[in-house]
């Protein structure tokens with residue numbers, strides 16, 4: 001369950017960034033290639049956030065970012081669907097770089 005490790009890393013960032021102010025929501029962008037189960041991460045967050053009074057009542061707002069690859073041969077962008085076929089839709093090349101889908105970013109917090 002790597003969600004617990006992820007929750008701990010969010011906790012470190014949120015603790016530092018909030019400076020002790022009460023946080024109601026923590027906004028995350030999580031790439032689909034991270035294979036995070038949002039419900040599992042929310043559950044892990046509930047257990048982790050309890051360790052700090054100013055984070056204890058906070059909720060995660062998780063935005064899942066779809067995966068897109070860029071072909072190294074022709075430059076075309078191909079969205080990766082749930083079939084996880086990593087090949088250029090335009091030319092069939094399997095030389096690519098991942099443009100989006102690997103994010104794990106705390107983007108904002110609602111502080112009261």
Ligand SMILES: [Zn+2]
Nearest residue numbers: 071074088091
């Ligand atoms: Zn291509």
